[in-house]
Amino acid sequence: MSVIASATSISGVDEKRAHSDGRADALFRWIVFAAGIFVLITLIAVALTTLWGGREAFEKFGFRFLYSSEWNTQTHEFGALAPIYGTLVTAAIALIIAVPISFGIALYLTEIAPPWLRTPVGAAIELLAGIPSIIYGMWGLFVFVPIMGHYIIPWLNDHLGGVPLLGALFSGPPLGLGMLTAGIVLAIMVIPFISSVMREVFLTVPTRLKESAYALGGTTWEVAWDIVLPYTRTAVIGGVFLGLGRALGETMAVTFVLGNVHRLSLSLLEPGNSIAATIANEFAEADSEIFRSSLIALAFLLFVVTFIVLAIAKLMLRQMEKREGKL
Amino acid sequence: MLNRIRHSLTALAIGVTLFAASAHATDITGAGSTFVQPLITKWSSTYAEKTGSHVNYGGGGSGAGIAQIKAATIDFGASDKPLSPEELSAAGLGQFPIVIGGVVPVVNVQGIKAGDLKLTGALLGDIYLGNVKKWNDPKIAKDNAGVALPDLAIQVVSRSDGSGTTFNFTNFLSKVSADWKAKVGEGTSVQWPAGVGGKGNAGVAAYVQQINGSIGYVELAYALQNKMAYTQVQNAAGKYVTPNLASFAAAASHADWKSAKDFQLVITNAPGDDSWPITATAFALIYKTPKDAAHSKEVLNFFKWAYESGGKEAEGLDYVALPPPLVHQIEEYWKAEVKL
Numbered sequence: 010m011s012v013i014a015s016a017t018s019i020s021g022v023d024e025k026r027a028h029s030d031g032r033a034d035a036l037f038r039w040i041v042f043a044a045g046i047f048v049l050i051t052l053i054a055v056a057l058t059t060l061w062g063g064r065e066a067f068e069k070f071g072f073r074f075l076y077s078s079e080w081n082t083q084t085h086e087f088g089a090l091a092p093i094y095g096t097l098v099t100a101a102i103a104l105i106i107a108v109p110i111s112f113g114i115a116l117y118l119t120e121i122a123p124p125w126l127r128t129p130v131g132a133a134i135e136l137l138a139g140i141p142s143i144i145y146g147m148w149g150l151f152v153f154v155p156i157m158g159h160y161i162i163p164w165l166n167d168h169l170g171g172v173p174l175l176g177a178l179f180s181g182p183p184l185g186l187g188m189l190t191a192g193i194v195l196a197i198m199v200i201p202f203i204s205s206v207m208r209e210v211f212l213t214v215p216t217r218l219k220e221s222a223y224a225l226g227g228t229t230w231e232v233a234w235d236i237v238l239p240y241t242r243t244a245v246i247g248g249v250f251l252g253l254g255r256a257l258g259e260t261m262a263v264t265f266v267l268g269n270v271h272r273l274s275l276s277l278l279e280p281g282n283s284i285a286a287t288i289a290n291e292f293a294e295a296d297s298e299i300f301r302s303s304l305i306a307l308a309f310l311l312f313v314v315t316f317i318v319l320a321i322a323k324l325m326l327r328q329m330e331k332r333e334g335k336l
Numbered sequence: 337m338l339n340r341i342r343h344s345l346t347a348l349a350i351g352v353t354l355f356a357a358s359a360h361a362t363d364i365t366g367a368g369s370t371f372v373q374p375l376i377t378k379w380s381s382t383y384a385e386k387t388g389s390h391v392n393y394g395g396g397g398s399g400a401g402i403a404q405i406k407a408a409t410i411d412f413g414a415s416d417k418p419l420s421p422e423e424l425s426a427a428g429l430g431q432f433p434i435v436i437g438g439v440v441p442v443v444n445v446q447g448i449k450a451g452d453l454k455l456t457g458a459l460l461g462d463i464y465l466g467n468v469k470k471w472n473d474p475k476i477a478k479d480n481a482g483v484a485l486p487d488l489a490i491q492v493v494s495r496s497d498g499s500g501t502t503f504n505f506t507n508f509l510s511k512v513s514a515d516w517k518a519k520v521g522e523g524t525s526v527q528w529p530a531g532v533g534g535k536g537n538a539g540v541a542a543y544v545q546q547i548n549g550s551i552g553y554v555e556l557a558y559a560l561q562n563k564m565a566y567t568q569v570q571n572a573a574g575k576y577v578t579p580n581l582a583s584f585a586a587a588a589s590h591a592d593w594k595s596a597k598d599f600q601l602v603i604t605n606a607p608g609d610d611s612w613p614i615t616a617t618a619f620a621l622i623y624k625t626p627k628d629a630a631h632s633k634e635v636l637n638f639f640k641w642a643y644e645s646g647g648k649e650a651e652g653l654d655y656v657a658l659p660p661p662l663v664h665q666i667e668e669y670w671k672a673e674v675k676l
Contacts, residue, residue, distance in 0.1 A: 081527040082498075083520070154546050184491060184547055186532055269496030269533035280532040286496075290535055293397035294498020294524045 063306025080271035087303035089310055091271045095281035100256040102192025107200045115207030116233050138201035146265035149194040158185025162278055181278030186268040189277040194262055199252035206248025210241040250322055257315050260285040284311040362634040367394035368401015368414035371500045372434055372618040375653050379646050391638055398500055405621045411631045413621035416500020418600040430624045430673050431598045432666045436588040436656040439505050439614040440579040442564040443551045444544050447484050453567040454479045454576045457512030466530030492531025493543045493552035498524040504616040505553045508604035557654035571613040572605045579612050581656050587615035589659040625675045633676050
């Protein structure tokens with residue numbers, strides 16, 4: 010009798026419990042749904058706001074806004090080509106430098122470094138990632154620009170200036186400022202991001218895979234290139250794009266060392282401009298509607314550029330996966 | 337016990353009433369020109385000590401100041417570029433000068449010290465147009481017999497952000513160089529034909545100090561603080577003058593304010609033997625028929641106080657107070673134009 014009673018009471022509790030669990034689950038689902046949708050709403054809101062703010066510029070200039078490098082506040086002729094070009098070139102330089110170095114850092118820390126060194130260097134990377142960009146900008150201007158101007162640019166001029174094709178990229182006045190300088194400063198800024206992601210994901214590679222490769226006579230490099238990297242490829246590319254996103258949108262550090270002029274030049278040693286730097290420089294004194302509208306239109310274009318670059322990356326990743334699947 | 341509380345409450349109430357009566361403070365807000373921001377901030381703290389009224393000045397740039405005063409979100413705006421009487425009357429605004437300052441060319445050429453180099457306005461225009469490319473160009477050498485000019489490329493530095501400094505500099509170049517006027521013109525930001533752009537006075541000063549063979553333009557205070565080599569510039573009377581507070585003051589007093597409606601006058605290239613040619617003014621913008629008369633009255637009180645007793649502080653920050661006849665003219669303008 011008492012056994013039966015207790016059994017029913019337990020099932021009653023269970024029912025209640027199941028009911029409240031169901032409610033809690035539903036509530037939880039809504040909360041995380043809201044968190045997820047928040048990202049989408051923010052994204053769409055930013056895109057629409059900048060598109061709306063830039064409508065005047067898009068209406069007036071049309072497609073010319075994309076391919077004109079004119080930026081004249083007197084005649085109110087605005088074109089975005091110079092800042093778009095500067096944004097892409099500086100980000101490309103940054104990645105060309107940052108990706109191999111980050112790979113080296115991550116590989117060293119996970120495969121080669123003695124264990125006592127791994128934690129402090131790992132912590133140092135995370136600290137570097139937390140330094141505000143204005144600090145990088147000031148360091149760039151006061152420390153790095155003179156080094157570029159006095160030593161590196163004259164050397165590049167002397168040794169690469171005469172080489173066909175490359176010469177066009179590496180000849181210019183020894184200002185110390187310019188797209189190469191900005192790209193290098195950006196590289197230093199994004200290395201912590203890329204390398205810390207790489208380090209995290211390299212740690213997830215199962216030891217038995219690596220041990221098997223070593224047992225088959227693989228060198229450390231072969232293990233890294235043929236085992237570790239393919240295993241973590243998606244996450245590594247994700248890390249690279251985190252860095253790329255930061256490089257494309259970086260404002261203060263770039264403004265300090267880029268030279269801020271609306272001119273297109275092939276040479277990496279010439280000053281240029283980037284979308285974010287242009288907006289930061291000129292928004293406060295944008296004294297006409299069309300000027301302000303053009304700056305907001307630039308913001309929209311930065312959005313579009315970032316989107317296109319990320320889309321291309323996703324496509325490349327899918328192609329690579331397809332090829333792997335066929336093998 | 338209750339009595340004690342009641343007593344202390346009464347005392348507190350009386351205290352609060354007295355305090356409110358004695359302070360009688362009207363806090364006003366302004367925004368705009370960053371050129372006058374250090375000075376207005378300084379004036380504001382002294383003024384608050386004297387009167388208890390606070391002036392909150394937001395800076396943000398002349399463009400922002402003009403936009404905000406038109407949108408009626410502030411009590412006064414400040415602009416480096418005077419508005420035209422038509423634009424003022426369309427927005428119901430009045431305008432008057434605040435203080436005088438000056439823009440000076442600075443160079444970084446080994447061996448050339450402050451005040452050594454002499455430049456004409458037209459030559460300055462040619463340098464900024466990129467027509468004169470080397471420091472030993474005969475055009476530069478012509479008026480600089482005693483100066484050792486190296487065979488070094490000139491690197492031009494300008495402002496990358498829109499600014500009143502640029503407006504006054506390009507306004508001067510447009511007045512003295514037909515070539516400049518036709519190709520570039522004047523404005524708070526222009527399409528520079530050559531060189532690099534630094535952000536703010538500090539950015540230009542830093543670029544000029546870093547780049548060998550460079551020339552830039554900054555406000556006098558930045559040139560002095562950074563111990564930079566400023567140049568002499570030829571003025572409208574054909575004389576070479578050194579930038580300092582005396583030559584700024586000379587330009588301000590020789591300028592023809594009397595015939596400038598709503599004080600719309602840019603005093604670059606002013607007449608007078610001792611006038612600095614790139615002298616600049618910052619202008620205050622106020623409502624002619626204010627909705628909030630108390631606030632606008634306080635704005636005028638503040639500027640009246642600043643004209644009378646703010647001269648020393650202005651000098652300390654390398655600005656020049658307005659000459660007395662101009663102050664008199666401004667006060668007449670207030671009486672005639674502002675309905676309080």
